[in-house]
Amino acid sequence: MNLQSSVTRVPKIGPKYSKLLEKLDIKTIGDLLYHFPFRYNDFSQIKKIKDLKVGDSCTVIAELESIDNIFTRNARKFTKAVFTDETGKIQVIWYNQIYIRHSFSVGENYNISGKVSSFAGKLAFLSPEIERAGRNQHTARLVPIYPETSGINSKWLRSRINDIIQVGEELEEFLPQNILKKEKLPLLKNAIEQFHFPNSVQDSELARKRFAYEEIFLELLQVLDRKKSWEQKLAAHQIEEAYHRKDLASLLSTLPFKLSESQQKALKSIFLDMANPIPMNRLLEGDVGSGKTVVAVVASYLTHLCGYKSLYMAPTELLATQHYKTFKKFLEPLGVKVDLRTSSNKTNRADSNILIGTHALIHLEGTLKNIGLVIIDEQHRFGVTQRAKLLELGTREKVPHLLTMTATPIPRTLALTLYGDLAISSIQTPETNKKNVKTWVLPESKRESAMDWIAK
Structure with missing residues (x-):
């Protein structure tokens, strides 16, 4: 039995429980051992009955004196047990669990763990955890509480995990x-x-x-x-900026604003990456309105000038359409053919220089050639498989350079940890002369007026 063994190797886990455990993504013994508690009930404090008071969460070690099922006139059913130690007696009550009477033996000592309440004016435990004294698996300790599913509770999980641990395998x-x-x-x-x-x-x-x-x-x-x-x-097409500086300057001169220092720095890093025979794998992060799209426009234009095509994939059709309009505004006057492909727009011209779309771009394998650059907007909203599929749009010998973008603020140390295989560029300041983005938080009472303002 090892971590990769099926969970059915554990005693008392057959086909029924195996199927239930799958709902918790538990299929192997390793999965079960790595199904960790999210909190603990602290029943480690052991008290005598005379020291108990309402509200205490603790454990009492006591002898079962009596246990009976009680049926009231108004059809209520409950089980009442009396436990004793050398300092006194306490009641334990279970509602609608008359079968539990046969689970205990009079004269035996038990650990009783739970929160002390009152019943009929006397101290009592209501449906506590109980096990024979000395076992200390569900009582008299820090008791783990796990993520559960229908048919599997924390007590059952504790028992099965304990079974594995008790085997003692290294x-x-x-x-x-x-x-x-x-x-x-x-x-x-x-x-x-x-x-x-x-x-x-x-x-x-x-x-x-x-x-x-x-x-x-x-x-x-x-x-x-x-x-x-x-x-x-992997190897990539070398897309070199040195031969096209005049054309790039012409594009930048048509912009209604001057690129910020951080945009220029990001573009410089991107140009250096794209000139390399090793494919670029860069993450560009910046707040909404910081100018990431313009950086993507310039990178796509350089790709076009070097004779290659660009693909831009947005997470939604609305964003794809928005970016299509931006690219078209800046690049069509320079002779660049920009097209849009979404679920509602099946454009697939062979002479497209830049193709913008959603997930639909994934299904273009084999229909587009000479792709030099792939840009993914809001990269965290696409899976690893989807991103890998886009790279398959290249040839066997060459893959496209990859630029991923996100507006989600990511602390640099965390980004270097999670995306250590990516180079990282940050845009921290908006374009010169561009309006600042303002964020407003409004109460629910102003929802309608906010909608009216947006509509204007």
Whole structure:
């Protein structure tokens, strides 16, 4: 039994529970062990019955004195048990669970964990967690609470996870020992045990730290693998700006504003990337209105001047149409053929220089040739598979340069972590003489007036 083994290898998990676990994305033993609790019920405080008061969340270790099902005149059904220790007695009440009477034996000692309430004027536990004294799996500790689904509750998950841990098989540690030592992280086996069944809050936090580190560590390995693959296996058309500076200057002179310093810096980085035989893989981030689209227009124009085509993919048909109008406004006067392809506009001219669209562009494989640049707007809204499909629009020998754009603010350190295989450019200031973008937050009472203002 290992982490890749089917979850059905675990005792008491047959076809029925296997199907239910799939709703929680649990298919293997590893998936089950990595199904971590999102909180804990703290029942670690053990009290005597005489010390209890309403509102306490704690555990009592007591002997079952009696248990009976009670049926009232108004057809209510409940089960009442009385537990005792050397300091007193306390009631335990369950509503509409008359079968539970047969789950306990008079004279046995039990752990009773829960919140102390009152019943008929006396202290009582209402539907608490109970197990035989000494087991301490669901009681008398920090008790893990998991994401659940219909038919599977936290108690069942605790039992199955405990079954795996009790087998005692060694889990192969894959984090380097020097990292474990430097970051003071527990071994995988200890971390699994302490995340699910911690001895203290500090132990659970240390386990959480280990798995948070592990998640980022594995993500970074994938980033490095993608970057290495990108640099070693792929080649691109060399699109060089040096031979077309005069034409680019003509385009920039037609703009109703002067490019900001950060736009110019972003374009310089893009030009350097596109002149390289290794395909560009750059992320351009900037707030709404910062001028990312104009940067894309200039990059697409340079691609056209070098004899190649550009594809621009937006996440919605509305945005695609909006960008189509922008590209057409600036580039058609310079002889560039700009076309739009969406679900409602099936334009597919062979002589298009720049094609703008939505997901529909993915299905153009084999119909367009000589693609030098692919631009993806709001890159986080497209899956990895979709982005890879766009790159297949190139040839076997050459793939297009890739420029992805986002208006979502991403702290640079986080961006370098999540997108370490991408070069990053940021536009921090809007174009000169361009109106500032203002954001307004209005109460619900002004919704109609806001709609009227937008309509104007």
